[in-house]
Amino acid sequence: MASLRPTVLRSLPRLASASRVGASATRMTPARLTATATVGMRGYKSKHSPQPLRDVMTGEIIGLPDIDSSLVKITTTTTPKTRPPSSKLIFGHTFTDHMLTIPWSSATGWGTPEIKPYAPLELDPSSTVFHYAFTLFEGMKAYRQEDGTVRLFRPDKNMARMNRSAQRIALPTFNGDELTELIKKLVVLDSEWIPKEKGFSLYIRPTLIGTQNALGVGPSSDALLFVICSPVGPYYASGFKPVQLLATTKFVRAAPGGTGGYKLGANYAPGVVPQKEAAKEGYSQNLWLLGDEHALTEVGTMNLFVAFKQPDGTVELVTPPLDDVVLPGVTRDSVLELAKAHARGETTIPGLPQKLKVSERKLVMADLVNAEKDKTLLEVFGTGTAAIISPVDKIGYEGRDIAIPTGSDGLGDISRAMLDQIVGIQTGEIEHEWSVIANEPNA
Amino acid sequence: MASLRPTVLRSLPRLASASRVGASATRMTPARLTATATVGMRGYKSKHSPQPLRDVMTGEIIGLPDIDSSLVKITTTTTPKTRPPSSKLIFGHTFTDHMLTIPWSSATGWGTPEIKPYAPLELDPSSTVFHYAFTLFEGMKAYRQEDGTVRLFRPDKNMARMNRSAQRIALPTFNGDELTELIKKLVVLDSEWIPKEKGFSLYIRPTLIGTQNALGVGPSSDALLFVICSPVGPYYASGFKPVQLLATTKFVRAAPGGTGGYKLGANYAPGVVPQKEAAKEGYSQNLWLLGDEHALTEVGTMNLFVAFKQPDGTVELVTPPLDDVVLPGVTRDSVLELAKAHARGETTIPGLPQKLKVSERKLVMADLVNAEKDKTLLEVFGTGTAAIISPVDKIGYEGRDIAIPTGSDGLGDISRAMLDQIVGIQTGEIEHEWSVIANEPNA
Numbered sequence: 001m002a003s004l005r006p007t008v009l010r011s012l013p014r015l016a017s018a019s020r021v022g023a024s025a026t027r028m029t030p031a032r033l034t035a036t037a038t039v040g041m042r043g044y045k046s047k048h049s050p051q052p053l054r055d056v057m058t059g060e061i062i063g064l065p066d067i068d069s070s071l072v073k074i075t076t077t078t079t080p081k082t083r084p085p086s087s088k089l090i091f092g093h094t095f096t097d098h099m100l101t102i103p104w105s106s107a108t109g110w111g112t113p114e115i116k117p118y119a120p121l122e123l124d125p126s127s128t129v130f131h132y133a134f135t136l137f138e139g140m141k142a143y144r145q146e147d148g149t150v151r152l153f154r155p156d157k158n159m160a161r162m163n164r165s166a167q168r169i170a171l172p173t174f175n176g177d178e179l180t181e182l183i184k185k186l187v188v189l190d191s192e193w194i195p196k197e198k199g200f201s202l203y204i205r206p207t208l209i210g211t212q213n214a215l216g217v218g219p220s221s222d223a224l225l226f227v228i229c230s231p232v233g234p235y236y237a238s239g240f241k242p243v244q245l246l247a248t249t250k251f252v253r254a255a256p257g258g259t260g261g262y263k264l265g266a267n268y269a270p271g272v273v274p275q276k277e278a279a280k281e282g283y284s285q286n287l288w289l290l291g292d293e294h295a296l297t298e299v300g301t302m303n304l305f306v307a308f309k310q311p312d313g314t315v316e317l318v319t320p321p322l323d324d325v326v327l328p329g330v331t332r333d334s335v336l337e338l339a340k341a342h343a344r345g346e347t348t349i350p351g352l353p354q355k356l357k358v359s360e361r362k363l364v365m366a367d368l369v370n371a372e373k374d375k376t377l378l379e380v381f382g383t384g385t386a387a388i389i390s391p392v393d394k395i396g397y398e399g400r401d402i403a404i405p406t407g408s409d410g411l412g413d414i415s416r417a418m419l420d421q422i423v424g425i426q427t428g429e430i431e432h433e434w435s436v437i438a439n440e441p442n443a
Numbered sequence: 444m445a446s447l448r449p450t451v452l453r454s455l456p457r458l459a460s461a462s463r464v465g466a467s468a469t470r471m472t473p474a475r476l477t478a479t480a481t482v483g484m485r486g487y488k489s490k491h492s493p494q495p496l497r498d499v500m501t502g503e504i505i506g507l508p509d510i511d512s513s514l515v516k517i518t519t520t521t522t523p524k525t526r527p528p529s530s531k532l533i534f535g536h537t538f539t540d541h542m543l544t545i546p547w548s549s550a551t552g553w554g555t556p557e558i559k560p561y562a563p564l565e566l567d568p569s570s571t572v573f574h575y576a577f578t579l580f581e582g583m584k585a586y587r588q589e590d591g592t593v594r595l596f597r598p599d600k601n602m603a604r605m606n607r608s609a610q611r612i613a614l615p616t617f618n619g620d621e622l623t624e625l626i627k628k629l630v631v632l633d634s635e636w637i638p639k640e641k642g643f644s645l646y647i648r649p650t651l652i653g654t655q656n657a658l659g660v661g662p663s664s665d666a667l668l669f670v671i672c673s674p675v676g677p678y679y680a681s682g683f684k685p686v687q688l689l690a691t692t693k694f695v696r697a698a699p700g701g702t703g704g705y706k707l708g709a710n711y712a713p714g715v716v717p718q719k720e721a722a723k724e725g726y727s728q729n730l731w732l733l734g735d736e737h738a739l740t741e742v743g744t745m746n747l748f749v750a751f752k753q754p755d756g757t758v759e760l761v762t763p764p765l766d767d768v769v770l771p772g773v774t775r776d777s778v779l780e781l782a783k784a785h786a787r788g789e790t791t792i793p794g795l796p797q798k799l800k801v802s803e804r805k806l807v808m809a810d811l812v813n814a815e816k817d818k819t820l821l822e823v824f825g826t827g828t829a830a831i832i833s834p835v836d837k838i839g840y841e842g843r844d845i846a847i848p849t850g851s852d853g854l855g856d857i858s859r860a861m862l863d864q865i866v867g868i869q870t871g872e873i874e875h876e877w878s879v880i881a882n883e884p885n886a
Contacts, residue, residue, distance in 0.1 A: 090657075091658065091659055092569070092657050092658025092659050093657045093658075093659075095568075095569060099568060118568070120565040120566055120567050120568070121565070121566055121567075121568050121573075122563045122564070122565050123563055123564055123566065124563050124564075125538075125542060125561070125563070125564050125650070125669055125671050126535070126538060126648075126671060126673075128712075129572065129573060129578075130564075130572060130578055130650055130652055130708070131578065131580050131648070131650060131708055131711070132708050132711035132712045133576035133578055133707070133708035133709045133710075133711060133712045134712045135572075135573055135574065135576055135712075137574050167716070168713070168716060169712040169713060169715060169716065170712075170715045170716050170719065203658070205569075205574070205658060207568070207573055207574060209573055210712070214533075214535050214536045215534065215535025215536075215646070215648060215673060216534055216535050216536075217711055217714070217715065217718075217744055218715060218718070219715055219719070226568055228568050228569060230569075230658060249700075250700060251700045251701075252698055252699065252700035252701050254698075254701075255695055255698030255701065256695070257692075257693060257694045257695035258694075258695050258697075258698065258701070258713065259713045264576070264712070264713070265573070265574055265575050265576035265709070266576045266708070266709035266710075266712060266713060267576075267709075268574070268575035268576060268660055269571075269575045269576045269577045269578075269612040269613075269653070269707070269709060270611070270612060270701065270702045270707070270709060271660070272575075272612060272613045272660065272661060272662055273610070273611060273612065273613055275660075275661070276613065276662070301660055
């Protein structure tokens with residue numbers, strides 16, 4: 001505790017001005033998300049505990065309290081856990097000393113945020129999360145530099161997506177900037193848990209569940225947002241292992257009109273049996289296809305990129321377009337943005353080809369089969385928060401394997417360039433606005 | 444407690460013979476389910492606490508313990524709740540004094556079943572149910588007759604489906620007969636909670652959740668099966684209210700290769716926003732369509748039946764065939780079985796037409812549009828455990844409403860005949876093997 005600065009642990013009320021709330025809601029809202037800000041533009045809030053928003057003239061209640069980071073109640077542990085050595089970390093098995101919880105009810109809005117010792121949740125067995133999968137989550141990472149600086153990567157993207165997921169299953173939305181502030185407080189409080197070794201980070205898991213204690217199928221009257229943190233090692237502890245994909249037509253991950261484009265728990269449990277079946281046939285993951293054309297959508301729990309060589313020597317980097325089938329991955333978006341900036345000549349990313357074209361377009365298995373034949377298939381890789389870049393060297397399809405080139409160390413040129421660039425930004429080695437400092441360096 | 448007989452509360456070890464286990468697994472396994480009995484056919488079990496199954500010759504462990512009802516530990520409440528009057532019951536809001544829990548782990552199999560006071564579940568925030576929707580459930584009903592007889596309706600169907608659901612998301616399967624025995628003990632212990640009034644019953648909710656405390660996406664290493672019970676009133680407290688359906692092409696409930704044919708939590712939360720959108724347009728529920736032909740699949744959270752008049756006067760009762768899109772509803776199956784027996788002349792169900800044809804076949808919206816035009820559309824109704832039969836009087840489709848005939852009291856002839864027959868069997872007024880007595884009458 002001695003190393004924590006008062007600026008980090010401040011829990012004094014802070015004026016969450018209406019204009020700031022409004023501005024942030026606008027900035028973080030992608031085109032497809034119809035914002036439903038629970039706090040209006042004209043009103044005042046009483047401080048110290050969550051209060052409904054009242055009209056300045058009439059005093060009438062015009063909105064329920066949103067998440068307010070200034071009201072956080074912090075209780076630090078009196079029995080800190082023993083931290084395992086970094087070399088012993090297994091993804092998602094170890095959790096830090098503290099967690100964040102914020103309750104919500106349809107009657108009173110968002111309640112008091114609490115940062116407190118990591119502990120079990122106590123929930124009525126009728127809670128809707130147990131019955132109807134009212135659950136959604138995010139995956140984020142925090143990095144710690146030698147000087148103690150703790151960095152988050154594009155938290156605004158996670159907050160926007162989390163709100164979008166919440167809307168899809170009628171769970172409450174919230175001010176993402178306020179949740180980001182609370183996450184910063186949590187990771188800084190537990191920053192000793194973030195390994196400093198290269199490739200290590202703190203995996204952050206914001207989760208929102210329905211906690212209504214009644215069995216009717218409908219919008220949940222109650223919810224709980226919680227955040228837990230897990231120190232994790234590099235995804236490829238012993239060098240890069242390209243993955244082998246089985247292109248499955250037996251199972252679909254998601255269909256148009258469904259929920260594949262939202263980060264809901266409901267998209268994950270159904271993928272486990274298909275994964276086991278792929279493993280039985282000697283493949284690491286599924287390549288999820290859609291429709292009679294066998295359109296490529298995602299790989300395992302990651303987005304998908306394919307690089308082709310065009311006749312004039314240009315390299316085309318392709319990923320399937322976003323819709324309600326493909327998840328809007330933060331790493332997907334980062335790869336796209338970085339590659340596009342390079343293609344436009346705005347920046348130069350070492351290792352990327354000079355003549356690069358970046359496409360979000362439909363991709364069908366016939367494209368891959370033909371490119372293998374023509375020797376124009378350059379690389380295939382998955383993107384996700386956990387692995388960042390996951391190279392693919394084989395795709396099983398209709399009884400045979402499509403061979404995908406990879407570099408001698410398992411990573412192709414584009415994969416390598418993208419991985420280096422993103423990790424550089426995440427760790428602060430490369431200056432970029434995407435990297436958000438959670439504390440003050442060396443203060 | 445005074446009214447409970449020792450035969451009901453017996454918790455003495457009972458020999459669960461291997462052959463009985465094997466037989467029950469076979470009987471309860473639908474053709475599409477590959478049985479994965481966790482208890483082999485050759486071995487012995489030590490009693491008193493769950494023990495692995497060992498080979499009779501070598502003593503080698505050849506299987507992990509299955510659910511064993513004879514090992515149940517029963518703790519009755521010392522603070523019984525006040526039972527609300529039947530007239531105040533809202534579906535799924537009130538729960539009885541006790542619940543059943545059975546833990547499972549991949550290392551030790553099914554643990555000791557416990558019937559104990561209804562209480563919150565305490566789960567680590569990393570539990571997989573909160574993150575990846577490792578959850579599935581069943582809905583069953585118990586009825587109590589004037590003489591105290593408590594009846595379940597086709598529990599074997601629920602047990603078979605629950606095992607099938609479990610396999611789909613890699614949760615553990617179990618001996619359904621043993622779980623039925625435990626459910627009998629639970630409902631008999633709480634039988635004073637079952638209202639005796641006509642139309643009232645005890646809604647039983649068996650639920651299976653993943654409780655592994657780690658974030659990797661894969662088969663859950665731990666699980667918890669629990670059963671809670673809620674006294675419920677008649678679905679139509681004040682007469683039959685036909686429902687209005689909006690045939691949606693904007694949302695899909697399930698697609699081929701997905702999980703619609705399994706009773707997973709994952710199928711439910713995503714349906715709430717579509718339901719809200721239907722309500723905004725003045726409809727009670729969605730009619731879920733599939734594909735370019737607009738094939739009918741389900742209504743809201745129910746199966747669907749349509750009755751047509753054929754040129755020769757025969758009535759054809761149609762429901763979409765089972766596949767991985769349509770849930771194998773117990774009420775759906777009961778309507779089919781009863782109607783088929785009537786059509787074959789094996790039984791006569793009062794109110795059903797003499798010339799009846801029963802079909803499980805693909806049904807598209809054009810069929811309904813044409814039948815409305817030809818005046819051959821007789822009835823549309825949904826089936827489910829909660830409402831049993833839910834008549835439909837309107838379907839909004841492509842900007843206009845298809846009018847569906849209903850009787851003067853809101854129920855068509857076939858709906859009425861089916862409802863009366865099924866309720867008669869459920870309550871014991873009509874003798875039928877589907878009705879299973881949970882206790883001994885007047886013993």
